[in-house]
Amino acid sequence: MDNSQNQTPATTNFIKNIIENDLQTKRHTTIITRFPPEPNGYLHIGHAKSICLNFGLANTFNGTCNLRFDDTNPEKETEEYIQSIMNDVSWLGFKWHGEVKYASDYFDKLYECAEYLISQSRAYVCDLSFDEMKLTRGTLVNVGTNSPYRNRNADENLLLFRKMRDGEFEDGTKTLRLKIDMSSPNINMRDPIIYRIKKIHHIRTADKWCIYPMYDFTHCISDALENITHSCCTLEFADHRLLYDWIIHHLVNDGIISHTPRQIEFSRLELQYTVTSKRKLNELVVNNLVSGWDDPRMPTISGMRRRGYPKDGIHLFINRCGVSKSPNIMDLAVLESSVREVLEGNAKRLMAVLNPLKITLTNFDETIGSKKSPFHSKHENMGERMVELTREIYIEQDDFMETPIAKWQRLSLGGEVRLRHSYIIKCDEIIKDDNGNIIQLNCSIDKNTLGRNPEDRKVKGVIHWVSVTKSIPCIVRLYDRLFTKAEPDHHTSDFKQLINPNSLDEVNAYIEPAVNTLHPEEVVQFERLGYFVADRYDFNLTNKTYIFNKTVGLRDVWKN
RNA sequence: AGGGGAGUCGCCAAGUGGUAAGGCAUCGGAUUUUGAUUCCGACAUUCGCAGGUUCGAUCCCUGCCUCCCCUGCCA
Numbered sequence: 001m002d003n004s005q006n007q008t009p010a011t012t013n014f015i016k017n018i019i020e021n022d023l024q025t026k027r028h029t030t031i032i033t034r035f036p037p038e039p040n041g042y043l044h045i046g047h048a049k050s051i052c053l054n055f056g057l058a059n060t061f062n063g064t065c066n067l068r069f070d071d072t073n074p075e076k077e078t079e080e081y082i083q084s085i086m087n088d089v090s091w092l093g094f095k096w097h098g099e100v101k102y103a104s105d106y107f108d109k110l111y112e113c114a115e116y117l118i119s120q121s122r123a124y125v126c127d128l129s130f131d132e133m134k135l136t137r138g139t140l141v142n143v144g145t146n147s148p149y150r151n152r153n154a155d156e157n158l159l160l161f162r163k164m165r166d167g168e169f170e171d172g173t174k175t176l177r178l179k180i181d182m183s184s185p186n187i188n189m190r191d192p193i194i195y196r197i198k199k200i201h202h203i204r205t206a207d208k209w210c211i212y213p214m215y216d217f218t219h220c221i222s223d224a225l226e227n228i229t230h231s232c233c234t235l236e237f238a239d240h241r242l243l244y245d246w247i248i249h250h251l252v253n254d255g256i257i258s259h260t261p262r263q264i265e266f267s268r269l270e271l272q273y274t275v276t277s278k279r280k281l282n283e284l285v286v287n288n289l290v291s292g293w294d295d296p297r298m299p300t301i302s303g304m305r306r307r308g309y310p311k312d313g314i315h316l317f318i319n320r321c322g323v324s325k326s327p328n329i330m331d332l333a334v335l336e337s338s339v340r341e342v343l344e345g346n347a348k349r350l351m352a353v354l355n356p357l358k359i360t361l362t363n364f365d366e367t368i369g370s371k372k373s374p375f376h377s378k379h380e381n382m383g384e385r386m387v388e389l390t391r392e393i394y395i396e397q398d399d400f401m402e403t404p405i406a407k408w409q410r411l412s413l414g415g416e417v418r419l420r421h422s423y424i425i426k427c428d429e430i431i432k433d434d435n436g437n438i439i440q441l442n443c444s445i446d447k448n449t450l451g452r453n454p455e456d457r458k459v460k461g462v463i464h465w466v467s468v469t470k471s472i473p474c475i476v477r478l479y480d481r482l483f484t485k486a487e488p489d490h491h492t493s494d495f496k497q498l499i500n501p502n503s504l505d506e507v508n509a510y511i512e513p514a515v516n517t518l519h520p521e522e523v524v525q526f527e528r529l530g531y532f533v534a535d536r537y538d539f540n541l542t543n544k545t546y547i548f549n550k551t552v553g554l555r556d557v558w559k560n
Numbered sequence: 561a562g563g564g565g566a567g568u569c570g571c572c573a574a575g576u577g578g579u580a581a582g583g584c585a586u587c588g589g590a591u592u593u594u595g596a597u598u599c600c601g602a603c604a605u606u607c608g609c610a611g612g613u614u615c616g617a618u619c620c621c622u623g624c625c626u627c628c629c630c631u632g633c634c635a
Contacts, residue, residue, distance in 0.1 A: 011581090072635080075634085076634080133633075141561065142561075187563080197633080214634085216635095236635095267566080322572060322573050323573095324573070326628095329571075330571070330572065334583080340597095424593090451593090462593050528594045554595095556596085
C-alpha cells in the first residue's frame with residue numbers, strides 16, 4: 001500500500017519516539033490511535049497529515065486506528081460530510097479498525113459520567129446566561145469569578161440536570177459545568193461547560209437528546225472507552241490537555257472508566273498559496289469562487305484527487321513534511337515534486353498540442369513511414385501505439401521562434417528539430433497574415449531520420465506534435481495556484497481579495513488518437529508539457545468528451 | 561496573576577555534552593528522440609541573542625528577543 005517510505009529515508013519524529021519508548025518499557029503492548037473528524041466539512045491537506053500520522057503510526061507499530069466522528073454539535077453536521085470523509089480516508093488507502101465509531105455512540109455513557117461527577121459535587125448546573133458567563137469567566141490576564149450557582153447541592157443539581165435532559169428548559173438557559181477553578185491561569189479550567197441544551201435533530205440520535213456534551217468532555221472519554229493509547233491532535237489543543245487529564249483522572253480514579261489515554265500535540269500543516277480553514281474553504285464554495293469542494297484548485301483531499309494527485313504522492317508529501325511542534329508553512333514545491341515523483345514512473349506518455357501552429361510538410365509522400373512507440377520509454381509493459389505522421393501537423397506555438405535566441409533548441413527559420421517519435425524536419429518558410437502574425441510553417445522532412453540520427457550533424461531539439469487529420473480535439477483545464485500570495489492567511493485584507501484571477505484557463509487542444517485508451521481519473525504525461533488527468537466526471541469515451549485537468553507541470557530548468 | 565507552544569541552511573526536519581542526518585529548492589556537470597527522467601558533484605566552522613558552567617555547549621544554567629495558540633453554550 002504505502003510504498004512511499006522507499007523514496008524517503010525513514011525519519012523519526014517525537015511521537016514515534018514516545019511510542020517506541022512506551023512499547024519498550026511495556027507501558028503498552030500494542031497501540032491504538034484514532035482519527036476523529038467532526039463531520040462539518042470536507043477533509044483537506046491538513047487532515048491528510050493527521051490521517052497519515054494516526055493510521056501510519058498504527059501501521060508501523062502493528063496497532064490499530066479507529067475512525068471516529070466527533071458528532072457532538074448537531075448544528076453543523078451532515079450525512080454528506082460523513083460520506084465524503086469515509087471516501088477520502090479510504091481513497092488515501094487506509095482502513096479503520098472495526099466499525100466506524102461515533103461520539104454519539106457514547107452519549108449514554110457520557111451522560112452517566114456526568115451524573116457521577118454531579119454526585120461527587122464535581123459538576124453543577126449553572127443558570128448564567130451566555131453574556132453573564134462571558135463576564136464571569138475573566139480574561140487572559142484577570143481571573144474569573146465563581147458562578148452564584150456553583151454551590152448548589154448534588155441532589156438539586158441532579159434533579160436539574162435530569163430536567164435539562166428531559167427538555168424542560170429552553171436552549172441557552174442552563175448548562176452543566178465542571179467545578180474546577182475560576183482562578184486558574186488556564187481558561188479551560190475555569191469551570192468549563194460540559195453539557196448544553198440544543199433542541200436540534202441529530203443526524204444519528206435523531207431527537208433522543210436535547211442536551212449535547214461538549215468537545216472537552218466527549219473527546220477524552222471517547223478515547224478512554226476505545227482504549228486509545230496515543231491521542232494525537234494539533235497544537236491548539238495543548239491548553240486543553242490539563243482538562244483532558246483532569247476528567248480522565250477523576251473518572252479512572254473512581255472506577256467509572258478504566259483506561260487512561262494520552263494526548264500528544266503536533267503542529268498543523270500549512271501550505272503556501274492556499275488556505276486550510278474549513279470556514280474559508282466553505283466561503284470559496286458558497287461564493288462560487290471555485291466550482292465546489294472538489295474543485296481541482298482546492299486543497300481538499302477530493303480536490304487534489306480531481307486534480308490528479310495520486311494518493312501515493314500525497315503520502316510522500318506528508319512524509320516529507322515530518323511531524324514536529326514548530327510552526328510551518330510548506331513550500332508548494334515539496335508537494336509538486338512529490339506528485340511528480342510518483343507520476344514519473346506511473347503515467348503513460350502521450351502527445352498533445354495546446355496552442356497549435358500548423359506546419360505543412362512539403363515533401364511528404366508515400367515513402368514516409370511511421371513507427372510504434374511505447375507509452376513509457378522505461379516501462380514497455382505499459383504498451384505502445386502507432387505514431388502516424390501526416391502531411392499537416394500542429395506543433396506548439398512556443399516551439400517556434402523566427403529568429404532564435406541564444407541556446408534555443410526548438411524550431412526556427414532554417415533550423416532543424418526532431419519531431420518526437422518521428423522524423424527530423426527543417427523549417428523552410430514562414431507564412432504570415434496581413435498583420436505579420438505567423439499562421440503557418442512550411443517544413444521539409446529529412447527522410448532518413450526515422451528511428452535514427454544523422455551521422456553528419458547533431459540535432460539537439462525535440463518537440464512534440466500531433467497530426468491535423470488524425471488528432472482528436474479535447475479540452476484542457478489549466479490550473480494555477482488559487483492565491484497570488486504565498487501566505488494569504490497572513491495578510492490583513494480579506495483573503496478573497498488575494499485570489500488569483502488567472503487560476504483557471506480552459507483551452508481547446510489536440511491530442512493523439514491513443515486518447516481512446518485512457519479511462520477517467522487516469523493521469524498521463526503530455527510530453528514536454530506536464531501531467532494531466534482525465535477528469536473523473538467529465539472525461540467520457542462513449543460520449544467522446546475528452547476533458548483533462550492539468551495536474552502539475554514538468555520541472556523546467558530552461559529559462560528564457 | 562496570565563497560561564501554553566515554538567525558534568537548527570530559502571522551505572521542511574533529524575540530532576546530541578564530543579565537534580551539524582535527510583528531503584525539497586538552488587547551482588555546476590554527464591547521459592538523453594521529453595530543456596523531463598536518471599546519474600555525478602556543490603550547498604550551515606554553525607543551531608534566535610547575550611552571558612555562565614565545562615577540557616569541550618546547538619544540547620545544561622541564567623537573562624533577553626521574536627513568532628504562534630488560548631477569553632464559543634464550536635471542534
